Amino acid sequence: MTFWLLLTVNSITFGGLLFLLSAGFSLIFGLMRIPNLTHGSMFMVGAYLGTSLLGGTSGFTLNFWVAALIAAVEVAILGALMERLLLRRLAGQQLAQVLVTLGVSFMAADLCLMGWGGDPISVATPPHLAGFVRVDGAAFPLYRMAVILIAVVFAVALWLMLERTRLGAMIRAGVDDPQMARVVGIRVSQLFTIVFALGAGLAGFAGIISGPILSVYPGLDQDMLPLALVVVILGGTGSLLGSFVGSIIVGFIYNFGQALLPELAYFVLFLPMVLVLVLRPQGLFGGQIL
Amino acid sequence: MNSPAASPVTNPATSELTGGGAVRRVAIAVAVLALVAVPYAIEQVYYVNIASQILLYAVFALGLNVLVGYAGLVSLGHAGLFGVAAYVVAYLLAAGHGHALAILAGLAAGLVATAGFAALALRATGISFIMITLALGEIIWGLAYRWISITGGDNGISVSTRPMPFGLSLDAPRAFYDATLIVFLLAVGAVAIFVRSPFGAALCGTRDQPRRMNALGYHVLMIRFWAFMFSGLLTSVAGILFVYYTEFISPQALALTASAEGLLMVISGGAGTLLGPVVGAALVVIVKNVVSAYITRWNFMLGAIFVAIVVFMPEGLVPGAVRLTRSAWQSASRQKGTTRNAAASAPRPQS
Numbered sequence: 142m143t144f145w146l147l148l149t150v151n152s153i154t155f156g157g158l159l160f161l162l163s164a165g166f167s168l169i170f171g172l173m174r175i176p177n178l179t180h181g182s183m184f185m186v187g188a189y190l191g192t193s194l195l196g197g198t199s200g201f202t203l204n205f206w207v208a209a210l211i212a213a214v215e216v217a218i219l220g221a222l223m224e225r226l227l228l229r230r231l232a233g234q235q236l237a238q239v240l241v242t243l244g245v246s247f248m249a250a251d252l253c254l255m256g257w258g259g260d261p262i263s264v265a266t267p268p269h270l271a272g273f274v275r276v277d278g279a280a281f282p283l284y285r286m287a288v289i290l291i292a293v294v295f296a297v298a299l300w301l302m303l304e305r306t307r308l309g310a311m312i313r314a315g316v317d318d319p320q321m322a323r324v325v326g327i328r329v330s331q332l333f334t335i336v337f338a339l340g341a342g343l344a345g346f347a348g349i350i351s352g353p354i355l356s357v358y359p360g361l362d363q364d365m366l367p368l369a370l371v372v373v374i375l376g377g378t379g380s381l382l383g384s385f386v387g388s389i390i391v392g393f394i395y396n397f398g399q400a401l402l403p404e405l406a407y408f409v410l411f412l413p414m415v416l417v418l419v420l421r422p423q424g425l426f427g428g429q430i431l
Numbered sequence: 432m433n434s435p436a437a438s439p440v441t442n443p444a445t446s447e448l449t450g451g452g453a454v455r456r457v458a459i460a461v462a463v464l465a466l467v468a469v470p471y472a473i474e475q476v477y478y479v480n481i482a483s484q485i486l487l488y489a490v491f492a493l494g495l496n497v498l499v500g501y502a503g504l505v506s507l508g509h510a511g512l513f514g515v516a517a518y519v520v521a522y523l524l525a526a527g528h529g530h531a532l533a534i535l536a537g538l539a540a541g542l543v544a545t546a547g548f549a550a551l552a553l554r555a556t557g558i559s560f561i562m563i564t565l566a567l568g569e570i571i572w573g574l575a576y577r578w579i580s581i582t583g584g585d586n587g588i589s590v591s592t593r594p595m596p597f598g599l600s601l602d603a604p605r606a607f608y609d610a611t612l613i614v615f616l617l618a619v620g621a622v623a624i625f626v627r628s629p630f631g632a633a634l635c636g637t638r639d640q641p642r643r644m645n646a647l648g649y650h651v652l653m654i655r656f657w658a659f660m661f662s663g664l665l666t667s668v669a670g671i672l673f674v675y676y677t678e679f680i681s682p683q684a685l686a687l688t689a690s691a692e693g694l695l696m697v698i699s700g701g702a703g704t705l706l707g708p709v710v711g712a713a714l715v716v717i718v719k720n721v722v723s724a725y726i727t728r729w730n731f732m733l734g735a736i737f738v739a740i741v742v743f744m745p746e747g748l749v750p751g752a753v754r755l756t757r758s759a760w761q762s763a764s765r766q767k768g769t770t771r772n773a774a775a776s777a778p779r780p781q782s
Contacts, residue, residue, distance in 0.1 A: 241741050251728050411567075
């Protein structure tokens, strides 16, 4: 019983991390119509930048959350630069844009390997969250609870941003019909930069707060990108609700798969994807933004 | 997504090798003779091996080009298909079975995997197609990496012998080169026939105008499916050549970078042309080997070349070089004040 409860908590935690990763991926896809193949790299770069801020190279130790926020902002800036300097040059050529994001992801992976070496770096759990919550003799790590809380807060905040703010309304208009949005005076290309930076920042943030759970290692990007893809294929592209539900589903399948069929964990992910593609190719919530 | 499957190039490549002029025949004969002579012209075993690598990757790129160039469907999961065939061969050989069985089973497994890929990925086109093939390829990679009891995980599977067709040993690099060359020539011939056939023309039709083709009574989905199968067959053949060439297979060969390398071969040479992928394969293999001799960061170079080609020469090196020299020549002749003739407004490849 305890085993199943722990597994459930771990699944929800992982789902929360996946949501932070895939919400940005899905928004970028919805607005720009391209899968951002650097999204896994942004996750990894955020994690590596965070480890540096947390000690070692920068010389002084920052509070974990401050470091996480700074890393997220740094990744967001990198994302904005990439959109401005590379993707903007190829406006309207979606295939070329996808290939550029792929090329940049290889460069980023190699730069991380050069900068931080090939050994996995473990990230210490922030001291005030190192404890456990004890329920019925089962001990749940406090940090995982905090991650779930953060994911929920971000989900609500993103929903409010999209639903209630002027920026959100402009993004929704851009996702719905970019040409019409331009006609009514929305600067869609500026939205591209904002959404790209936002998605990159979220991915970077997810990267560093996943550090105490997953640790940071070369190849983290290639582990996370397919998961984000599966989430978006499951949930439907451009849908916030879709990426939320998709993340939880993938979190459960991945964790239960790893516990029960460790050798086939990756393969088990395949099943819901096949089902969705066969029965509902647009994804569970495809065609809806929220 | 409803966006049309924009291929990197839409060159009218069907005319290639169809001219049938005497010059063309001589050129083909010279090219084949040159390829046969390669191992005699270069002494070192190392370079003969690189030539074999170029040919086997050219088969891979030819297969990928059927989808990318002629069907307008960009796949980022082909290394997975390559790997399925290679792993099945290696697994059966390691289990003590014969070469004939292993090769046949490898081809069959590659085709079954291709059918699975096609059945799922062809539910979409354009960008969604890329995403689905990418996810499928990564899942095969994940299997190769984690299903340790079958695949050996990161340690891979070693193959100790090469087959002996007609009693000829392929252990020597030159013999292996000759065998690879024969397979390569068969593959080029098969693709040339495929492209010239009515089916090839229909495939290009589904790339450029899927709705009109549908209205004309063509079964667009089935045409794409069989093109995918043909692509998968060539990819499986390349995978089997690869496992016999390296006598080893590990998840590295299936990673996303491998799919991207294949795509880079196709795009850099010129997608939708018969010989573009061959040139691209030669380019990528040579650059990779030259670069690895000086710096260890091949992946960084791969990414940088990818970005540079997509940004500056999206139609590929061969057509791109032609375009650049032509426009340079045009501006030179315009400066001289010569009259503009029809050649000056020659159709440019669209990107």
